Amino acid sequence: MIIIPIFINYRGCPHRCLYCNEEITAPRDYSEVTEDTVNNIITNFAKRNTNLRTNEQIVQVAFYGGNFTGLPHSEQKRLIDLIKPHIEEGTVDSIRISTRPDYINPEDIQRLLQWPVRTVEIGAQSLDNDVLSMTKRGHTADDVIKAIDLLKKAGFETGIHLMVGLPGDNEDKFFQTVNKVTALKPHLVRLHPTLVLQGTELEKMFIKGEYVPLSLEQAIVLCGEAMRKLRAAGIKIIRVGLHVSQEMLVTGSVLAGPVHPAFGTLVESYTYLKMVEELLETLDGKDIQGNVITFTVPEEEISSFRGYRNTNLESITKRYRPSRINIISGQSLSFHLEKSHV
Secondary structure (H helix, E strand, O other): OEEEEEEOOOOOOOOOOOOOOHHHHOOOOOOOOOHHHHHHHHHHHHHHOOOOOHHHOOEEEEEEOOOHHHOOHHHHHHHHHHHHHHHHOOOOOEEEEEEOHHHOOHHHHHHHHOOOEEEEEEEEEOOOHHHHHHOOOOOOHHHHHHHHHHHHHOOOEEEEEEEEOOOOOOHHHHHHHHHHHHHHOOOEEEEEEOOEEOOOHHHHHHHOOOOOOOOHHHHHHHHHHHHHHHHHOOOEEEEEOOOOOHHHHOOOOEEEOOOOOOHHHHHHHHHHHHHHHHHHOOOOHHHHOOOEEEEEEOHHHHHHHHOHHHHHHHHHHHHHOOOEEEEEEOOOOEEEEEOOOO
16 A cells, blocks of 8 residues: 555644644645645655556555544545546545544545545544543544444445553553454554654643653553554554654654654564564573574565664574574574584
8 A cells, every 4th residue: 555645734623632733743734735736746756656556556645634524525525626637547546534533424424435535544542531531632432433333334444543652541541442443443553652742732741740751662562562462453553653754853843752763663673572582482591592593584574573773683692592593584484493513
């Protein structure tokens, strides 16, 4: 899947949530999305991605950064109509939208079915009502459940956005949310940690000492364990962590929180290390110590196996103390041991 994002910053949102500052996280201002704007975005994206149609990839235009179904009906139609010519010429296959769960009802469903909308992502962030209330989301967990049910029954691909480290949340509540999402079985999930952004109510809470963000290590572990649970349920994780925009790199834009330009890679590294450790649990650590261990790893997973800047290899070496680690390409993750001749 290839996604071409178009941001409709804040538009359609009934209010601003406690942690939200779209001017930092989605800096490009498309508040007036015109035909020229859309044509330029799609054309430039195609130029930068010359292999756009290789391997029969699906290409979608996504309206992000706002509440699409909260827009006036006429504005929704206008935005959809801007994409239709690109679908007709074959550059784009379909449209995805991001919206709130309390703005999905049978009337919205019928309208979306008339348009080339294939995917609907729901900004849930949590399925704990106390957390939702404290973060001023303005909807309940039941709203999320009802929205996903309506969308799935209508045949849409569904997605849920989740945040870790929200005010009022904790490890138990977060994993209860993950379990509820697993039961809902959306097609895809986005995960990202809560950051303290300039110009938000969360900034005021942080300054007063009323909110303590997660450390980077805590966020990696929580997102990693959530990823493992969701993937085990057959749910696709399409992004972990916010895209680090130029605005986020400006001093003072992000006051605190687990921000890292390679956050998703760090989480993938964590999940792969856990998978390797579970594989090696079949052995006594002494069996590995001083011997050569050779791992067979799928080619596309070797980077995750090594870990961010080879941290997984360092961890395996430190814990199990093999004389050498070899990596060969294969169909699935496995290993074998050889006595060291040194």
